[in-house]
Amino acid sequence: MSNLNMVENLVKERPAWPRDDISLVLLVLDGIGDIRHPDYGMQTPLEKAETPALDALARRSALGRIMPVDYGITPGSGPAHLGLFGYDPREVEIGRGVLEALGLDMDLEFGDLAARCNFCTMEGGVITDRRAGRPATEENVKLCKLLQDRIGGIEDVEVIIQPGMGHRFAVIFRGPDLVEGVCDTDPHENGEPLHEAKALRCEAEKSARIVGEFQKRALEVLEGKPPMNAILVRGVAERPRINSLHERFKLNTAAIATYPMYRGLSKLVGMNIVETGESIEDEFKAYQKTREQFDYHFIHVKGTDEAGEDGDFDHKVDVIREVDANLDMILDREPDVLAITGDHSTPCSMKLHSWHPVPLLLHSNRCDVSGCERFTEHECSGNGTLGTFHSMHLISLMLANAALLDKYGA
Amino acid sequence: MSNLNMVENLVKERPAWPRDDISLVLLVLDGIGDIRHPDYGMQTPLEKAETPALDALARRSALGRIMPVDYGITPGSGPAHLGLFGYDPREVEIGRGVLEALGLDMDLEFGDLAARCNFCTMEGGVITDRRAGRPATEENVKLCKLLQDRIGGIEDVEVIIQPGMGHRFAVIFRGPDLVEGVCDTDPHENGEPLHEAKALRCEAEKSARIVGEFQKRALEVLEGKPPMNAILVRGVAERPRINSLHERFKLNTAAIATYPMYRGLSKLVGMNIVETGESIEDEFKAYQKTREQFDYHFIHVKGTDEAGEDGDFDHKVDVIREVDANLDMILDREPDVLAITGDHSTPCSMKLHSWHPVPLLLHSNRCDVSGCERFTEHECSGNGTLGTFHSMHLISLMLANAALLDKYGA
Numbered sequence: 001m002s003n004l005n006m007v008e009n010l011v012k013e014r015p016a017w018p019r020d021d022i023s024l025v026l027l028v029l030d031g032i033g034d035i036r037h038p039d040y041g042m043q044t045p046l047e048k049a050e051t052p053a054l055d056a057l058a059r060r061s062a063l064g065r066i067m068p069v070d071y072g073i074t075p076g077s078g079p080a081h082l083g084l085f086g087y088d089p090r091e092v093e094i095g096r097g098v099l100e101a102l103g104l105d106m107d108l109e110f111g112d113l114a115a116r117c118n119f120c121t122m123e124g125g126v127i128t129d130r131r132a133g134r135p136a137t138e139e140n141v142k143l144c145k146l147l148q149d150r151i152g153g154i155e156d157v158e159v160i161i162q163p164g165m166g167h168r169f170a171v172i173f174r175g176p177d178l179v180e181g182v183c184d185t186d187p188h189e190n191g192e193p194l195h196e197a198k199a200l201r202c203e204a205e206k207s208a209r210i211v212g213e214f215q216k217r218a219l220e221v222l223e224g225k226p227p228m229n230a231i232l233v234r235g236v237a238e239r240p241r242i243n244s245l246h247e248r249f250k251l252n253t254a255a256i257a258t259y260p261m262y263r264g265l266s267k268l269v270g271m272n273i274v275e276t277g278e279s280i281e282d283e284f285k286a287y288q289k290t291r292e293q294f295d296y297h298f299i300h301v302k303g304t305d306e307a308g309e310d311g312d313f314d315h316k317v318d319v320i321r322e323v324d325a326n327l328d329m330i331l332d333r334e335p336d337v338l339a340i341t342g343d344h345s346t347p348c349s350m351k352l353h354s355w356h357p358v359p360l361l362l363h364s365n366r367c368d369v370s371g372c373e374r375f376t377e378h379e380c381s382g383n384g385t386l387g388t389f390h391s392m393h394l395i396s397l398m399l400a401n402a403a404l405l406d407k408y409g410a
Numbered sequence: 411m412s413n414l415n416m417v418e419n420l421v422k423e424r425p426a427w428p429r430d431d432i433s434l435v436l437l438v439l440d441g442i443g444d445i446r447h448p449d450y451g452m453q454t455p456l457e458k459a460e461t462p463a464l465d466a467l468a469r470r471s472a473l474g475r476i477m478p479v480d481y482g483i484t485p486g487s488g489p490a491h492l493g494l495f496g497y498d499p500r501e502v503e504i505g506r507g508v509l510e511a512l513g514l515d516m517d518l519e520f521g522d523l524a525a526r527c528n529f530c531t532m533e534g535g536v537i538t539d540r541r542a543g544r545p546a547t548e549e550n551v552k553l554c555k556l557l558q559d560r561i562g563g564i565e566d567v568e569v570i571i572q573p574g575m576g577h578r579f580a581v582i583f584r585g586p587d588l589v590e591g592v593c594d595t596d597p598h599e600n601g602e603p604l605h606e607a608k609a610l611r612c613e614a615e616k617s618a619r620i621v622g623e624f625q626k627r628a629l630e631v632l633e634g635k636p637p638m639n640a641i642l643v644r645g646v647a648e649r650p651r652i653n654s655l656h657e658r659f660k661l662n663t664a665a666i667a668t669y670p671m672y673r674g675l676s677k678l679v680g681m682n683i684v685e686t687g688e689s690i691e692d693e694f695k696a697y698q699k700t701r702e703q704f705d706y707h708f709i710h711v712k713g714t715d716e717a718g719e720d721g722d723f724d725h726k727v728d729v730i731r732e733v734d735a736n737l738d739m740i741l742d743r744e745p746d747v748l749a750i751t752g753d754h755s756t757p758c759s760m761k762l763h764s765w766h767p768v769p770l771l772l773h774s775n776r777c778d779v780s781g782c783e784r785f786t787e788h789e790c791s792g793n794g795t796l797g798t799f800h801s802m803h804l805i806s807l808m809l810a811n812a813a814l815l816d817k818y819g820a
Contacts, residue, residue, distance in 0.1 A: 036779040038470075069818055070413040071799060072806030073420070076819035089819070090416065099820045347776070353817060355810045356778045357797075378781060381795040388797040 004086060007396045008248045010405045023335040024251070024296040024398050025287065026084060029323060030077075030262075031305030033345025033358040033377060034316070040348055045304075045316040046359065046376040053327040054320075054340075054361070058375040062367040064386025065357035065377070066394060068344045074355045080343035081265045085298070086249070086395030087242060094268070095180065095237020101170045102264020104162045108239040113173040113207055115236045118186065119143065120167070122219075122230035126193050130186070131167045133227040143228055144169050150221045154213045171233070173210055179238060182208045185215050186232035197233065211236060244270025245296065249399060254293070256286045257300035266298055280322050284329035291333050296398075299330075308346030316348060337364040337401045339394060340375065357381070357388050364401035414496060417806045418658045420815045433745040434661070434706040434808050435697065436494060439733060440487075440672075441715030443755025443768040443787060444726070450758055455714075455726040456769065456786045463737040464750075464771075468785040472777040474796025475767035475787070476804060478754045484765045490753035491675045495708070496659070496805030497652060504678070505590065505647020510580045512674025514572045518649040523583040523617055525646045528596065529553065530577070532629075532640035536603050540596070541577045543637040553638055554579050560631045564623045581643070583620055589648060592618045595625050596642035607643065621646060654680025655706065659809060664703070666696045667710035676708055690732050694739035701743050709740075718756030726758060747774040747811045749804060750785065767791070767798050774811035 014020055034044040041048070068075040069089050078099050079089035100116035101108055108114060119140065121129040144163035151159050157175030164170060181204030185194050197212035199205045211233055218231045245253045247270070254274045255266030263273050272294065276286035280301055287297050301323060307316035330338065338361075345356040359380040368386070372379040381388065386397075399405050424430055444454040451458070478485040479499050488509050489499030510526035511518055518524060529550065531539040554573035561569050567585030574580060591614030595604050607625055609618035621643055628641045655663045657680070664684045665676030673683050682704065686696035690711055697707050711733060717726035740748065748771075755766040769790040778796070782789040791798060796807070809815050 035777065036781070037775075042779065065795075065797075070416065070806070071803035072417060072808075072810035072815060073413070074810065074815065074817045076817050079819040090413075094819065096820050350776060354776070355807075355815075357795075377778070378795065381780075381797065382793050 002088070003393065003396065004088065006408065007399065007405065010408060011249050011399065012404055012406055014250060021292065022295045022402055022404070023291050023333070024337045024402055025330060025335040025339070026296070026298045026398070027301070027330070027338065027340045028084060028298065029301045029304045029320070029340065029342050031308045031344060031346025031353065032342035033347070033354070033356050034308065035345070035347045035349065035356055035377075037347070037349035040313050044377050045313060045320055045348065047378070049317045049320040049324070051320060051324040051375065053324045053331075054375045055373065057327070057331070057363055058361060058372045058379065060369060061361045061363040062386050063370045063372045063375065063380045063384035064360045064362070065380045065384065065388040066341060066360050066391040067357045067388060068391050070390070072355050074353050075344050076353070077261060077343060078265060080391070081262070083391030084341070084343055084394060085245065085269050086392055087269070088392050092240055092242055094240055096235025097170070097237040098239055099261065100164070100168070100235065101162070101172055102268070103261035104164050104170050105260035105264070106160065106162050106170060106172055108172065108264070108267070109174065110239055110241060111174070111178060112239055113178045113180070113236055114239070115171045115173075115211065115233050117169050117171055117234065118167050118232040119169070119228040120230050120232050121227040122194070127187060127190055127230065127232070129227060130190055130232060134166050135228055137163070137165055139228065140164070140166065140169060143222065143225070147218055147221055151214065151217050154210050154217070157210050159214060171214065173207070173214070178207045178210070179203050180207070180236065182211050182236040184232070184234045184236070185211070186234045194230070194232070207236070240268065242269065246270050249395065251296040252294045253296040253298065254290060255298045255300070256283045257298070258283065259300070259302050262300040262302075271298060281326050281329070284326050287330060288333055291335070304342070305346050308348050309351055311348050311351040313348045337362070337398050339398055341394070358391075360386065360394070362386065362397060362401065366401050366403065413803065413806065414498065416818065417809065417815065420818060421659050421809065422814055422816055424660060431702065432705045432812055432814070433701050433743070434747045434812055435740060435745040435749070436706070436708045436808070437711070437740070437748065437750045438494060438708065439711045439714045439730070439750065439752050441718040441754060441756025441763065442752035443757070443764070443766050444718065445755070445757045445759065445766055447757070447759035450723050454787050455723060455730055455758065457788070459727045459730040459734070461730060461734040461785065463734045464785045465783065467737070467741070467773060468771060468782050468789070470779060471771045471773040472796050473780045473782045473785065473790045473794035474770045474772070475790045475794065475798040476751060476770050476801040477767045477798060478801050480800070482765050484763050485754050486763070487671060487753060488675060490801070491672070493801030494751070494753055494804060495655060495679050496802055497679070498802050502650055502652055504650055506645025507580070507647040508649055509671065510574070510578070510645065511572070511582055512678070513671035514574055514580050515670035515674070516570065516572050516580060516582055518582065518674070518677075519584065520649055520651060521584070521588060522649055523588045523590070523646055524649070525581045525583070525621065525643050527579050527581055527644065528577050528642040529579070529638040530640050530642050531637040532604070537597060537600055537640070537642070539637060540600055540642060544576050545638055547573070547575055549638065550574070550576065550579060553632065553635070557628055557631055561624060561627050564620050564627070567620050569624060581624065583617070583624070588617045588620070589613050590617070590646065592621050592646040594642070594644045595621070596644045604640070604642070617646070650678065652679065656680050659805065661706045662704045663706040663708065664700060665708045665710070666693045667708070668693065669710070669712050672710040681708060691736050691739070694736050697740060698743055701745070714752070715756045718758050719761055721758050721761040723758040747772070747808050749808055751804070768801070770796060770804070772796065772807060772811065776811050776813065
């Protein structure tokens with residue numbers, strides 16, 4: 001039995017009414033982890049930032065580091081968040097189409113197929129520009145509306161189209177008997193004709209037929225509209241069939257996130273979405289407002305990752321300071337368990353997600369106080385008492401720190 | 411999916427030509443790890459040795475410790491190196507016969523059977539000295555030549571004999587349909603008759619017949635030549651069928667090692683053998699000469715292990731100093747990734763291989779600089795940011811640090 005199955009079995013029964021007042025908070029500073037680099041003064045943003053609130057909290061908390069997937073593996077946002085939510089990201093896969101649809105704030109139901117698509121240019125039967133000259137988003141919106149008007153459904157399948165940025169859009173196919181296993185119509189290089197939407201397994205024949213028909217009708221609708229006169233369909237995928245956090249751990253969960261993709265990932269594991277404004281202060285306020293309604297809040301801060309991807313060290317420091325300045329808004333509401341960490345590292349010197357383990361701070365009345373002075377990568381690995389472990393085990397520690405798990409054996 | 415399978419799937423495609431200029435170096439100081447012991451001034455050789463070059467490098471590197479096989483498991487050289495090369499030593503087995511043949515610099519092909527053998531003394535139908543009175547190696551060489559002349563082949567199987575030290579030699583059986591699963595003819599104690607070379611499974615019947623015939627003919631050849639008038643056959647094994655580092659990770663690999671066994675282990679995983687002189691300086695020069703020809707160099711330094719096995723603390727310190735004095739020869743060629751570690755620990759106070767995790771230094775432009783002052787066992791575990799992990803994951807970190815792995819998921 002895996003550790004996570006064991007934890008599921010040990011979760012205590014709790015009264016439905018009157019509700020107990022439990023609050024677990026997972027505060028994710030996206031891409032927070034960084035590395036010391038000579039080009040950036042051999043300090044990480046967490047080391048550089050003045051963080052009086054985090055420092056004070058660190059002194060009363062258990063620190064450690066978490067590995068999003070495994071040694072040397074750099075995760076995308078999907079697997080990285082699944083790990084934090086308590087799913088083994090090596091086992092649960094989120095297809096590209098699903099992630100694209102989530103990123104465009106589309107609602108996915110079980111059984112839906114999602115695809116990410118490009119507008120492209122076709123001349124003489126071959127693709128000459130896979131991005132259709134990178135059109136303005138308004139052009140994209142206009143043509144998506146046209147496609148949606150003309151192709152509302154195929155057979156007994158509903159077709160839902162949502163424009164993205166530039167040349168990109170997403171499609172959801174909703175109807176009976178749709179499953180994964182359709183190859184891309186995208187030839188993945190210019191100068192090639194469209195590929196056929198073939199079924200990669202017998203069960204996917206209907207899906208392939210629908211995708212192929214969508215591809216064909218789109219060409220008819222777009223005819224004579226260069227440079228956006230064709231489409232490419234890629235990453236056709238189902239919503240993963242995973243049990244929700246409520247089913248697994250009896251938690252009523254909520255997500256506070258400003259970016260659609262993170263709200264979407266939360267919905268995949270059954271979280272409720274809490275309304276929030278754009279700022280960190282808005283997000284923390286949303287927690288305050290809904291603390292009593294949910295057992296578990298996932299709060300997502302995007303700025304740290306954006307700064308890392310831009311290589312903007314100073315901005316990453318600023319976002320950390322802003323979190324620090326607002327942290328009391330969470331602490332004042334005395335959550336039973338507060339975990340502060342990231343989904344992965346995004347070192348400024350790399351301008352990319354990376355595999356480096358992410359600093360973790362775990363605070364509760366039952367935590368193994370590490371005696372660290374600060375919440376930094378090096379305090380977490382050097383003096384942290386939690387060691388370095390796989391992200392997917394964080395949920396077990398959070399539940400244990402909330403006294404929500406029974407003893408194992410007598 | 412195991413982590414190593416995942417890593418294999420994530421290795422980036424790279425152009426065959428023109429080649430990119432990537433250099434990963436695995437510098438193995440055999441048996442480097444040690445323990446503090448009152449008989450040796452409560453310092454390890456790494457702590458005692460003056461190592462200005464290693465100290466300077468440590469300050470710019472990520473440190474940690476690696477566990478060759480698992481908690482409390484003391485590895486032989488075979489499993490210990492397989493781990494460093496990225497194979498799970500709990501799954502890949504190298505038979506004794508194979509290791510003996512490799513140690514005698516014999517070339518093993520897939521499908522070969524290798525056995526280690528003793529000359530022994532037989533009187534009245536029982537073995538009276540399993541080591542034939544520990545003969546001089548010249549006697550061994552002479553009789554191996556005799557055996558080889560008289561027994562060139564059996565049925566359609568070629569027999570290749572190579573003398574070792576004292577009473578030991580190795581045999582390779584090369585021909586169709588040979589597989590593992592033949593029991594030893596060695597009774598493993600004096601006063602017993604030779605055992606029959608029985609097949610342990612149906613598929614091994616031919617192998618058993620060939621080994622039995624070899625045993626029989628050897629007795630005929632050696633008749634009347636006491637004390638070396640019989641042989642014992644042990645550890646009959648196949649070359650393990652494992653995918654090469656090139657097949658798994660798309661790396662062109664090379665080994666620089668002065669001892670045949672380490673060159674042999676390298677050949678098992680598909681490494682090319684680079685010519686080298688005997689000294690550490692020679693070995694590092696061999697790296698300099700071939701840096702551009704290969705993506706990955708394994709450099710093996712034997713002296714640290716020998717000193718440990720001898721319990722010669724001062725000599726272990728001297729070998730470490732010698733590595734330190736020559737280290738710039740590697741650093742000057744700016745490898746993209748340099749890992750310095752050992753295959754296992756060989757504490758001077760134990761005079762044996764041990765299970766203690768081995769210090770690891772990992773240097774690259776993308777490493778998580780630990781801020782350690784020195785490369786010692788205690789800095790590696792106390793202040794290292796890499797933690798303690800299984801050796802087999804080192805390859806994942808080396809590939810990640812060389813930016814050779816794609817992101818996992820979107």
